[in-house]
Amino acid sequence: MKVAFLDRDGTIIEDYEDNLWRSITEPVFINGSIDALKAIRQKGYEIIIITNQYLINEKIITLQQYKEITDKFIKRLLDSGIEILDIFYCPHSKEENCNCMKPKEGMIKMALEKYPEIDLENSFIVGDSLCDVQLGERLGIKTFGIRLDRSKGKTIKIDSIKDIVKYL
Ligand SMILES: [Mg+2]
Ligand SMILES: [Zn+2]
Structure with a gap:
């Protein structure tokens, strides 16, 4: 199974300065990102989202708020016919020095444990x-x-x- 590991904020949906996230309740999809995800699926890739969400443990957003945005994110994609395989998020603050905050490999390792069939080389x-x-x-x-x-x-x-389509 080949996988597209996709960042979420600033890649698929709009990103904001940390403090502005306090008032965000809806994901705003970046122009062309839904079509790009569709094309990625059509090329035979599973989609796994890996996202740093240190705003949670830094108390800028609540876990509930993160989950609500995620539910809307998933629903909007499903409405467009795009199924994503999974989402891994790192809730930890920078000071926690966890093993999952990108650029550390923790979320990829979790994905590989959960889905041993992942062909990392072709992802x-x-x-x-x-x-x-x-x-x-x-x-x-x-x-x-x-x-x-x-x-x-x-x-x-x-x-x-949307530019990656020509490289796949
Ligand atoms: Mg980003
Ligand atoms: Zn973490």
Whole structure:
């Protein structure tokens, strides 16, 4: 099973400054992201979301708020005919020094434990933050950085998630 490991905020839905997240209750999909996810599925990839949500343990948003946004996120995708396999999130604050906050590999390890059939070599990762591309480079898998200049490694720079379709 080949997997698209996708960041959520700033990659599929709009991201905001930390404090602005307090008042966010609805996911706002970035232009073209739903079509991109559809294309990724049509190319035979399962979709797993891996998202740093340190805002939870840093008490900027509540776990309930995160879950409500996630439910709406999943529903909107299902309404568009897109099933995602799973979502892994890291709720920990930066000070907790957990093993799951990207660029650490914890969420990927959890995914591999839950789905041993994952073919990591033929999977890829997309994100708009340095931590996303660092994780991809650490894993040695195909990595797409959104508007990130990255001369290091094989990371491919794209302007938005919809651009990856031509690379799959
Ligand atoms: Mg992001
Ligand atoms: Zn964590």
